Amino acid sequence: MANSITIKNKINRFNRSISVSGDKSLSIRWVLFSSIADGISEAKNLLMSQDVLAALKAIKRLGIKSIVTQKKCIIYGKGPEGYNYKKNLTINAENSGTLGRLILGLLINATYPIRLIGDRSLSKRDFSRVSEPLSKFGAKFELTKKKYLPLFIYGSSNLKPIKYFEKKGSAQCKSSVIFGGIKTEGTTIIKAKKSRNHTELLCKYLNLPITINRKKIHDEIKIKKAKVIKPLNYNIPSDVSSSAFFLVLTALSKNSDLIIKNVNINPSRTGIINILKKMGIEVLFRNQKVYKGEKIGDIKIRSPKVIKSINCPSKYNSSAIDEFLIIFLVAAKANGISSFTNLAELNQKESPRLKWAKIILSKMGIKTILTRDSIKIYGNPNLNIKKKIIIKNYLKDHRIFMTSVIAALSFGGHWEIHDKDSIKTSFPNFLKIVNDLKINDKKKKYN
Numbered sequence: 001m002a003n004s005i006t007i008k009n010k011i012n013r014f015n016r017s018i019s020v021s022g023d024k025s026l027s028i029r030w031v032l033f034s035s036i037a038d039g040i041s042e043a044k045n046l047l048m049s050q051d052v053l054a055a056l057k058a059i060k061r062l063g064i065k066s067i068v069t070q071k072k073c074i075i076y077g078k079g080p081e082g083y084n085y086k087k088n089l090t091i092n093a094e095n096s097g098t099l100g101r102l103i104l105g106l107l108i109n110a111t112y113p114i115r116l117i118g119d120r121s122l123s124k125r126d127f128s129r130v131s132e133p134l135s136k137f138g139a140k141f142e143l144t145k146k147k148y149l150p151l152f153i154y155g156s157s158n159l160k161p162i163k164y165f166e167k168k169g170s171a172q173c174k175s176s177v178i179f180g181g182i183k184t185e186g187t188t189i190i191k192a193k194k195s196r197n198h199t200e201l202l203c204k205y206l207n208l209p210i211t212i213n214r215k216k217i218h219d220e221i222k223i224k225k226a227k228v229i230k231p232l233n234y235n236i237p238s239d240v241s242s243s244a245f246f247l248v249l250t251a252l253s254k255n256s257d258l259i260i261k262n263v264n265i266n267p268s269r270t271g272i273i274n275i276l277k278k279m280g281i282e283v284l285f286r287n288q289k290v291y292k293g294e295k296i297g298d299i300k301i302r303s304p305k306v307i308k309s310i311n312c313p314s315k316y317n318s319s320a321i322d323e324f325l326i327i328f329l330v331a332a333k334a335n336g337i338s339s340f341t342n343l344a345e346l347n348q349k350e351s352p353r354l355k356w357a358k359i360i361l362s363k364m365g366i367k368t369i370l371t372r373d374s375i376k377i378y379g380n381p382n383l384n385i386k387k388k389i390i391i392k393n394y395l396k397d398h399r400i401f402m403t404s405v406i407a408a409l410s411f412g413g414h415w416e417i418h419d420k421d422s423i424k425t426s427f428p429n430f431l432k433i434v435n436d437l438k439i440n441d442k443k444k445k446y447n
């Protein structure tokens with residue numbers, strides 16, 4: 001079937017060094033910060049995926065020019081108040097929650113109403129989580145059924161700073177309010193449950209008026225209006241969330257070793273590494289350095305002899321939030337029952353991922369017990385699938401596609417996985433890397 005792939009063979013052992021594409025969170029943030037910077041910003045290794053291209057299209061609608069070449073991307077920022085708002089403007093965030101939610105923070109003083117739309121998956125996701133805090137600044141919103149896209153934002157010329165308590169551990173909510181604070185005279189105060197902190201680190205690097213007080217569970221962030229923003233030249237490191245698929249492929253293979261080069265290993269993103277280590281898998285960081293506030297390094301992983309089950313501490317949830325589907329595959333092969341709790345947020349992603357985890361695992365013959373916010377996975381160290389498995393109608397969630405490919409390569413069976421194009425949102429060269437790992441086995445090439 002067009003746009004689906006068939007996988008009938010497990011991958012052979014490998015011993016390789018690979019690179020994955022640029023970090024999605026940083027790529028989208030680079031586009032947004034550069035769009036409000038005073039002057040020309042350049043990025044190398046920007047992720048060229050649909051989510052990031054949607055961000056470039058969005059700023060273009062706001063009058064900000066960009067040029068993409070093979071080697072770099074250039075954005076011609078016009079300063080914090082440089083957007084040129086046209087009447088009847090529609091911005092399409094396509095599949096990207098990060099773009100849709102963060103850009104709203106930059107639009108709270110828009111001079112004309114702006115309509116924000118997204119694809120079918122994004123239109124099922126909650127936007128009241130950002131419209132509620134942003135309306136406290138003075139902007140007004142009209143959402144579909146009070147929660148969803150399409151929405152209208154009506155900016156205000158009389159913004160007031162806010163106090164906001166972010167309780168979900170959502171970096172998108174926190175970042176959206178930070179952007180609101182950048183636009184607003186006075187001090188915006190945010191108390192935020194720990195989540196990825198790229199926005200704060202970029203504010204710091206850009207010398208914006210931000211202070212961050214790190215506490216054990218929450219961070220306290222104070223942000224004031226940014227009058228000038230210097231251009232942001234950035235060499236985007238590789239994405240740990242994209243790396244995760246190959247880390248797990250190695251963890252589930254026999255006698256294999258893998259090095260993934262130059263990955264963003266910011267501790268607010270590396271929950272998967274902590275979880276894999278707890279499951280008895282050897283993972284190391286090498287060549288560590290700090291780049292513009294972000295920790296970067298190579299990740300080295302070796303396939304284990306046995307995988308231990310885990311009672312996953314929920315302190316890792318936020319730093320592994322995009323990796324749980326793939327982590328659940330490791331639990332499927334573990335020796336014993338693994339349990340993951342407090343994960344209601346997983347059902348708020350591109351698809352309801354906790355529910356999909358149960359669907360995929362049960363197709364694989366793995367017993368699970370699911371609640372609205374938790375899953376127990378009954379691991380089977382000898383799992384060897386023989387039957388046909390079809391994965392389809394999953395709202396084109398890129399991570400469901402890639403997780404299914406890794407399951408097929410690791411556990412066998414005859415898999416038909418639909419909507420291959422889904423990878424274009426976050427990791428367009430995913431299948432190319434899979435093929436490169438299988439290079440000695442030309443019969444098993446997937447397109």
Ligand code: S3P
Pocket residue numbers: 024025026097098169170171172173175196321322345
């Ligand atoms: C992201 C934050 C997370 C994550 C998403 C990217 C970001 O979402 O799932 O893929 O770049 O800020 P939440 O903030 O909704 O947890």
